[in-house]
Structures are given as C-alpha cells and as structure tokens.
Amino acid sequence: MNPWQVVSPAICGRRAAPSRLRGSISFKLRCGFAVFALLVAIGAASAQTDPGVRSSTGVNAGGPLPDLSTAAAKFFDNGETRFETPEVVSGGTNNGLGPRFNLNQCSTCHSQPAPGGSSPNINQYPFVSVNPESQVIKNGIAVSPPNSIPSFVLVNGPVREARFPFFIENGQVTKTADGGVHDLFTVQGRSDAGNCVLAPPNFAQAEQLNDIIFRIPTPVFGLGFMENIGETTLIDNFNSQIGNSFGISGAFNYNGNDGTISRFGWKAQNKSGLLFAGEAYNVEMGITNELFQNERPNPDEEHNFIGLPSSCLNLDGAGYPEDSTNFTATGPAIPSDIVAFGIFMRLLAQPTPQPQGYSTATTTVTAQSIARGLSGFTSVGCATCHTPTLETDPSSIDGDLSGKPANLYSDIEIHHMGGLADNVMQGTAGGDQFRTAPLWGVGQRIFFLHDGRAPDLLTAITDHCLPVATSGSEASQGSEACTVVTNFQNLPPTSGAANTVSQQDVLNFLRSL
Amino acid sequence: MATSSRLLAVFIASALLPLSAQSIVSSDSRPGVPNNPTPGSIPEGALLVKGATSSASDSETALPESGSVSNNTYTNRYFGLSFPLPADWIQKSPGPPPSDSGRYGLTLLTPAPALKGLAGGSILITAQDMFFTPDPLTHASDLVDFTKSHLQGDYKIEQEPSDAHIAGQRFISFGYGSPSTGLHWRILATEIRCHTLEFVFMNRDPQTLDRLVREANAIDLDSAVSTLSGAAQDDVPVCIKAYASAGNVIERVDPLFTEHRYNPVPVRIIVGKDGRIRHIHFLNAFPDQSKAVTEALNHWKFKPYIRDGKPVEVETGIMFGSRAPRLAALSNPTSVAAPAR
Numbered sequence: 001m002n003p004w005q006v007v008s009p010a011i012c013g014r015r016a017a018p019s020r021l022r023g024s025i026s027f028k029l030r031c032g033f034a035v036f037a038l039l040v041a042i043g044a045a046s047a048q049t050d051p052g053v054r055s056s057t058g059v060n061a062g063g064p065l066p067d068l069s070t071a072a073a074k075f076f077d078n079g080e081t082r083f084e085t086p087e088v089v090s091g092g093t094n095n096g097l098g099p100r101f102n103l104n105q106c107s108t109c110h111s112q113p114a115p116g117g118s119s120p121n122i123n124q125y126p127f128v129s130v131n132p133e134s135q136v137i138k139n140g141i142a143v144s145p146p147n148s149i150p151s152f153v154l155v156n157g158p159v160r161e162a163r164f165p166f167f168i169e170n171g172q173v174t175k176t177a178d179g180g181v182h183d184l185f186t187v188q189g190r191s192d193a194g195n196c197v198l199a200p201p202n203f204a205q206a207e208q209l210n211d212i213i214f215r216i217p218t219p220v221f222g223l224g225f226m227e228n229i230g231e232t233t234l235i236d237n238f239n240s241q242i243g244n245s246f247g248i249s250g251a252f253n254y255n256g257n258d259g260t261i262s263r264f265g266w267k268a269q270n271k272s273g274l275l276f277a278g279e280a281y282n283v284e285m286g287i288t289n290e291l292f293q294n295e296r297p298n299p300d301e302e303h304n305f306i307g308l309p310s311s312c313l314n315l316d317g318a319g320y321p322e323d324s325t326n327f328t329a330t331g332p333a334i335p336s337d338i339v340a341f342g343i344f345m346r347l348l349a350q351p352t353p354q355p356q357g358y359s360t361a362t363t364t365v366t367a368q369s370i371a372r373g374l375s376g377f378t379s380v381g382c383a384t385c386h387t388p389t390l391e392t393d394p395s396s397i398d399g400d401l402s403g404k405p406a407n408l409y410s411d412i413e414i415h416h417m418g419g420l421a422d423n424v425m426q427g428t429a430g431g432d433q434f435r436t437a438p439l440w441g442v443g444q445r446i447f448f449l450h451d452g453r454a455p456d457l458l459t460a461i462t463d464h465c466l467p468v469a470t471s472g473s474e475a476s477q478g479s480e481a482c483t484v485v486t487n488f489q490n491l492p493p494t495s496g497a498a499n500t501v502s503q504q505d506v507l508n509f510l511r512s513l
Numbered sequence: 514m515a516t517s518s519r520l521l522a523v524f525i526a527s528a529l530l531p532l533s534a535q536s537i538v539s540s541d542s543r544p545g546v547p548n549n550p551t552p553g554s555i556p557e558g559a560l561l562v563k564g565a566t567s568s569a570s571d572s573e574t575a576l577p578e579s580g581s582v583s584n585n586t587y588t589n590r591y592f593g594l595s596f597p598l599p600a601d602w603i604q605k606s607p608g609p610p611p612s613d614s615g616r617y618g619l620t621l622l623t624p625a626p627a628l629k630g631l632a633g634g635s636i637l638i639t640a641q642d643m644f645f646t647p648d649p650l651t652h653a654s655d656l657v658d659f660t661k662s663h664l665q666g667d668y669k670i671e672q673e674p675s676d677a678h679i680a681g682q683r684f685i686s687f688g689y690g691s692p693s694t695g696l697h698w699r700i701l702a703t704e705i706r707c708h709t710l711e712f713v714f715m716n717r718d719p720q721t722l723d724r725l726v727r728e729a730n731a732i733d734l735d736s737a738v739s740t741l742s743g744a745a746q747d748d749v750p751v752c753i754k755a756y757a758s759a760g761n762v763i764e765r766v767d768p769l770f771t772e773h774r775y776n777p778v779p780v781r782i783i784v785g786k787d788g789r790i791r792h793i794h795f796l797n798a799f800p801d802q803s804k805a806v807t808e809a810l811n812h813w814k815f816k817p818y819i820r821d822g823k824p825v826e827v828e829t830g831i832m833f834g835s836r837a838p839r840l841a842a843l844s845n846p847t848s849v850a851a852p853a854r
Binding site: 432 | 562563564565566605606607608609610612613614616618621623633634635637639641646647650656657659660663665667668691693694695696698700711713715716717773774775776797799835
C-alpha cells in the first residue's frame with residue numbers, strides 16, 4: 001500500500017482546500033509537512049521497538065544456585081564479597097592494583113542488573129550507577145594528570161576496555177597485529193603508588209588513526225552451567241546444524257593447552273571461569289595471581305621489550321603474585337581471590353526468564369506476545385546459533401549443575417560476522433569471528449554487541465548483518481547471520497489484529513529472558 | 514509566524530519526538546555510544562586479521578567461493594553456474610568464508626531496497642563440500658533428508674522431497690513453512706563436483722515463492738562442469754572422495770605444523786594427469802598451516818587416474834589438522850540428535 005494514496009487526498013485533496021490555494025507553493029509545503037508529520041506519527045506508533053529493560057519483575061539474576069549446601073553457600077557469599085571489594089595499590093587489606101588498570105573492582109564492570117552482570121546505567125532499571133569508568137578520576141581511583149577520561153568513556157555509555165588491532169610506531173599504524181588490551185589508567189599520582197611514573201596510552205592518537213576497538217563486560221550468570229556442558233553435547237548440537245537453510249556454519253575455538261573447546265569471552269577464548277577470573281584480575285585490574293604471576297605491561301611495552309619501569313613494580317612490597325592462597329586463613333577465606341571469584345561465578349544461578357509477561361518503563365508485554373516471539377525466534381533461524389538449551393554433564397561440584405538444562409541461548413560456537421569484524425584474533429577466532437552471545441538475562445541488559453555499540457535490541461539484531469567493509473585491497477566477507485536477519489525483517493513489524501508473529505513479538509520475547 | 518504555521522511546527526515537532534526517543538538510531542549517530550571504527554577505516558594496505566580463511570595455490574583455477582554478481586546474474590565458474598537474478602533483485606551480502614566443515618554461503622539475494630515489503634523474501638545460494646560431510650551424508654538427497662528430519666516443531670512440510678530437472682540436471686525440490694510466522698521455504702538442491710549446491714527461496718507469499726522457483730528454470734549450468742562427479746575433461750577433473758588413500762598415494766610427506774592449534778584444515782586438491790598435485794585449495798587454514806601443507810603436498814605423488822584408457826585429473830579432499838568434529842561424531846550416526854529446544 002502506498003500511504004501517500006491514503007493520506008494525501010484527505011489533507012490536500014480537492015475537498016481539503018479552495019482551488020485558489022491548491023497550486024500555491026505555501027499550500028504544497030504545508031501539505032507536504034502535514035503528510036510527513038502524519039507519516040512520522042503513524043510510523044512511530046506502529047513501528048517495532050525494543051520494549052526496554054524489564055523492570056516489573058524485580059532483578060531476575062545474581063542469586064546463587066537454588067539448592068546450594070550450607071558449606072557451598074559460605075564459599076559463594078565469600079566469593080561475592082571479594083567480587084565486590086575495591087582493590088588498592090598498597091597499604092590496605094586488598095593490595096596489588098595496577099600499575100595499569102581499567103577499574104579497581106570486579107562488580108563495577110559486572111553490575112547490571114546485579115553483581116555478575118554487565119555494564120550499568122543510572123537511567124535504567126535497576127538504576128545501578130553511572131558508568132564507573134567515567135568516575136575514576138572524580139572518585140580518586142586514578143589521578144589527573146597523567147590520567148584522563150578517554151573520549152569513548154561516557155557517563156551514560158558502557159564500561160569499555162580498549163584494544164589496538166595493530167601496533168602503532170612513530171605515529172603510524174603498522175601492519176603488525178596487536179589485539180591486546182591497552183588499560184585506560186595508571187596508578188601514577190596515587191598516594192599509595194609510591195614514585196611510580198607511568199603514562200596511560202595515547203588513546204586520542206589511536207582514535208585519530210582508527211586503530212582502536214572496544215569490548216564491554218560479558219555477564220557471568222550461569223557460568224557453572226556453561227563450564228559443565230560436555231564436548232559431546234556441543235558437538236551433537238554442531239552436527240544438528242548440518243543442512244540448515246540459513247547459511248550458518250560455525251566453528252569452535254580451542255584451548256591451546258588441552259585442545260578442548262573453549263567457551264568464555266566474546267570470542268570464546270577462555271576455557272574456564274577460573275581462567276576468565278585470573279586473566280581479568282591481571283589484565284583489567286593489574287593484579288598478579290596464581291595463573292598470571294607477572295605484572296603486565298601494555299602490549300606495545302611488551303612488543304618493544306620495554307616492560308614496566310622499576311618504579312612501578314612490587315608497589316605493595318609483598319612480592320608476586322599479589323593474590324595467592326591464604327595459608328593461615330580458615331574456611332572460605334583460604335582460597336586466593338581468583339579461586340573465590342571462580343567459585344562465586346560458578347555457583348551463580350542462571351537468569352530467570354519471565355514468560356508470563358512483564359512491564360518496562362514504557363510498555364507492558366503479554367505472555368501471548370512472548371509465546372509468539374519465541375516461535376518467531378525459532379522459525380526465522382535465530383535459534384540455530386542461539387541454541388535455547390543444552391544439558392550439562394554430571395557435576396562433582398553441586399547437584400544443581402548436574403544434568404540440568406542450561407537455557408543459555410548459545411551454541412558456544414564462533415561465527416563469521418562480516419561488518420562487525422574488529423580485527424582482533426583470539427585463539428582460533430579470527431578478526432570477524434565472535435562467539436554466539438548467550439542471551440539468558442538479556443531482558444535486563446542495556447548495551448549490546450561486543451563493543452556496546454547497540455543501545456537497543458533491534459539495532460543489535462540488524463547489526464548482525466552490517467554491510468561488508470573493505471580494507472585496502474582486501475575485503476572482509478559477509479556475515480553468517482544475514483539470512484536470518486533477512487527472515488526477521490520479513491516478519492511484519494507489529495502483529496496487528498491478526499496476531500501473526502511479528503518483529504515486535506520477537507523483541508518482546510527477548511526481553512523476557 | 515502565523516498561528517497556523519506555529520501549529521504546524523508544533524505538530525511536526527511532536528510527531529518527531531517519539532522517533533528521537535524510541536526508534537532505531539542509525540549506527541553512525543548514536544548519542545553517547547561512539548562506535549568502533551569499521552575495518553574500512555583501517556589505513557590503506559593494512560591487512561585484515563582473518564584468522565583461518567580460504568586460499569589457493571594459484572589464482573587461475575576456479576574456486577567454489579569465487580562467484581559474483583554482475584549484470585544481474587550470479588555466475589560461478591567453479592560450478593559452471595549462471596543464475597539470472599529476478600527482476601530488480603540485488604545481492605544483499607556476499608557469503609562468509611568457507612567453514613572448516615566444508616560449508617559455503619555463496620550469496621544472499623533480496624529485492625532492491627525500493628521494492629522491499631513484507632513479501633520481499635530472499636534467495637540464498639549455498640554449497641556443501643561432500644568430501645567433508647560425515648559418511649552417512651554422501652549425496653545431495655542425504656543432505657535434504659537430513660534437513661527434513663531436523664526441522665523444528667515450528668515448521669510444517671509443504672512439499673516432500675521430489676525430483677526436478679533444471680538445465681538438464683537432476684535437482685531435488687523440497688518445501689516447508691512456518692505456520693506461525695507465515696514464512697515459506699523452497700529448496701532446490703543438486704550435486705555438482707561432489708558438492709551439494711542449494712538454492713533456498715524464502716517468501717511470505719506462496720504465489721511469489723512459486724513464481725521465483727519457476728524462474729529458477731533460467732539457471733544455466735555448464736554441462737562440462739555440472740556433472741555429479743566431474744566431467745574429466747577440459748579443466749574439470751573427476752571428483753572422488755577419499756582418493757588420497759594409501760592405495761593411490763605413491764609418495765607422501767606429512768605436514769609439520771609449527772603451532773598446534775587443534776582446528777580442522779580441510780583441503781581440496783587437484784591431482785594432475787602425471788600424478789602430481791597441480792592445485793591446492795584451503796577451505797579454512799591459518800597462513801602457517803597452509804604453508805606447511807603446501808610444502809608437504811609438493812612432495813606427494815599419486816597413481817595417475819585412468820579413464821577410458823587415458824589419465825585424467827582427479828579432485829579430492831584431505832583433512833589435515835584435527836579431525837572435523839562432524840567427521841568424528843558421525844562415525845556414530847545415532848549421535849546426531851536434535852538438541853533440546
């Protein structure tokens with residue numbers, strides 16, 4: 001239907017104006033504006049839109065597994081406390097921060113909608129906080145100078161880590177792949193950092209050279225379930241995708257130590273929650289630990305054999321690693337921080353979906369729409385990669401993790417994503433490959449995709465098939481998701497009276513997770 | 514400003530407000546969330562970090578993934594395929610790189626944006642290298658049957674697999690739909706050079722779908738290429754699965770990988786009439802892996818393949834690196850179960 005045929009006669013037709021006015025420029029302009037405004041209004045009223053963060057059902061993530069033993073619950077509580085404890089450089093009870101770091105506390109990055117989640121925002125339920133990275137100098141965690149808040153860290157934006165795809169030398173981007181994390185801040189100037197003199201990276205230069213990409217925190221809810229999905233289950237699921245009609249063909253990322261399928265992180269580069277914790281403790285907070293025992297320079301310092309200045313080493317005077325097993329403690333206090341973090345994450349329950357309906361700040365969603373959305377989600381092919389459920393293996397850790405359905409909405413495979421490419425390789429995942437992001441808990445998330453570029457779910461879906469970009473003489477190739485995105489776009493925007501499955505239903509379903 | 518103009522301005526502004534508050538924001542103008550620079554912004558000459566990807570030992574020999582759309586026609590020299598796009602259709606996206614399980618998404622076609630509506634639909638052209646599928650899946654009909662048997666509960670079969678003949682070639686036609694969404698799919702599958710080539714038509718409107726499928730009769734296949742197992746003439750070799758077995762290989766050197774990455778490395782080779790390998794196609798390999806495999810394969814020698822008393826070229830596949838998970842798992846076909854949904 002051409003809407004102009006319906007709208008324009010009523011406003012601008014012969015009966016709408018005297019004949020002396022019909023041909024005048026002002027009349028045509030007015031009619032044009034009026035029709036445009038009407039179309040915009042109609043479009044705004046009927047177009048599909050992300051309903052927003054689910055708020056009427058309370059916080060539906062962040063609790064422990066439901067049937068934890070009393071002993072295990074003590075370890076969970078202890079791990080959560082440590083997860084939420086700020087670290088300092090020296091002189092406190094939790095030392096070792098820096099010399100380079102992004103933030104000083106696990107739960108500041110992993111906080112939406114509860115500890116263990118992702119980037120928070122002050123404006124959206126449960127109103128956790130402004131972007132904590134944007135407050136680092138204000139709160140005295142880093143000192144300016146030499147530190148400053150990079151332009152890509154915004155009060156209402158996501159927490160971000162920065163990576164440079166290629167090394168920069170003499171003000172020019174080289175052809176040598178970097179890909180590592182360049183921490184945003186240093187401890188220089190802090191009263192507990194001695195005489196450490198260490199400049200932060202030149203992010204303005206990297207931005208000017210277009211040699212910077214971002215990552216946001218991945219939620220860790222249900223981590224124990226993901227750890228305990230067996231190789232055979234993953235391979236069977238992989239096999240079931242043969243012959244799909246959507247052009248999808250994933251692959252696995254493999255752990256370099258034992259050759260098994262790795263599964264955590266945006267590119268499935270990490271094997272376990274413990275490894276994930278150990279790496280983050282060192283890379284994001286600069287705290288050496290039993291998995292990563294040495295202070296970490298930024299990638300260019302390592303690449304150029306510069307390392308860290310001696311004035312910034314062993315700042316708390318206790319030697320390395322800065323986090324280790326507490327031999328003189330008792331009970332849950334004995335494990336090192338990274339082990340405690342691992343326990344906390346492993347025993348976190350999976351987020352609880354709300355298929356019965358919910359409300360957000362702007363709308364109310366019915367169970368009927370959610371059910372239609374699930375059907376649409378499967379039919380258009382989303383579920384081919386976002387596998388709704390995989391069963392866990394028997395678990396020696398807790399019965400709650402043993403032989404249970406993990407409703408993660410992921411195949412844990414890596415897929416070619418075309419224009420989303422970030423030119424960072426991790427394990428066997430190339431620059432355009434990303435793990436299928438688990439969707440459990442997505443109903444209460446704010447920022448989407450690996451760099452947080454998508455502020456709503458509709459954008460996140462369409463960005464699965466971004467136009468293919470070129471680089472010099474080499475072109476990146478298309479996304480595996482393009483056919484599914486096209487199928488989604490062939491659903492009507494809204495259901496209307498016929499109650500057919502619509503794009504809106506799919507969005508409503510996703511916010512129920 | 515006259516009263517009527519002020520009212521109009523207020524009206525327009527109020528109409529625009531919901532857009533700014535709720536609707537999709539273009540990827541380049543999201544306030545507060547600056548984007549990553551795109552790969553296209555990387556300085557001229559910088560290499561894309563591709564990881565494992567496809568490559569070949571020469572640029573003259575056609576590859577499955579090297580088809581393209583021009584003059585409203587998708588052409589693919591490897592498959593001898595020429596597919597005229599429906600009127601006013603375009604390529605929405607080229608395919609992703611070949612997978613390590615031998616899957617190609619060759620191209621995705623949709624109506625031009627100006628024509629898109631709810632009945633827009635799409636045509637996806639894919640290929641599956643049957644050298645790298647598990648043993649129970651040997652032919653195109655096996656793959657179609659597998660698709661049929663693994664349809665989820667949301668789908669309903671609308672057309673049982675049946676034979677069709679297009680461009681002198683046997684195709685299998687299969688159709689299904691999703692009653693809840695009103696989307697319908699038709700698959701035309703055929704076998705060329707030991708690949709299953711599939712045309713997947715999707716549309717909301719069954720009549721449009723039928724018309725598009727009928728128009729597929731305009732597919733042109735080069736008879737010198739499009740035989741099931743290769744024509745063994747001109748530059749099209751005969752294709753034989755598992756030809757690189759002990760009985761056929763006279764000299765063999767295994768590649769020495771300097772880094773153990775655990776990924777499968779599927780390789781298609783063409784063995785010349787003299788028994789030496791004249792072409793290597795890496796479907797998916799890291800550069801160091803393709804270098805090591807190339808160095809090894811340069812030392813391989815096969816028994817010449819004889820047909821009608823004359824040596825002919827042979828195309829076959831070899832899996833280096835770790836075994837593809839599918840190959841490993843399907844040694845027990847019953848393990849291929851649909852996952853819990």
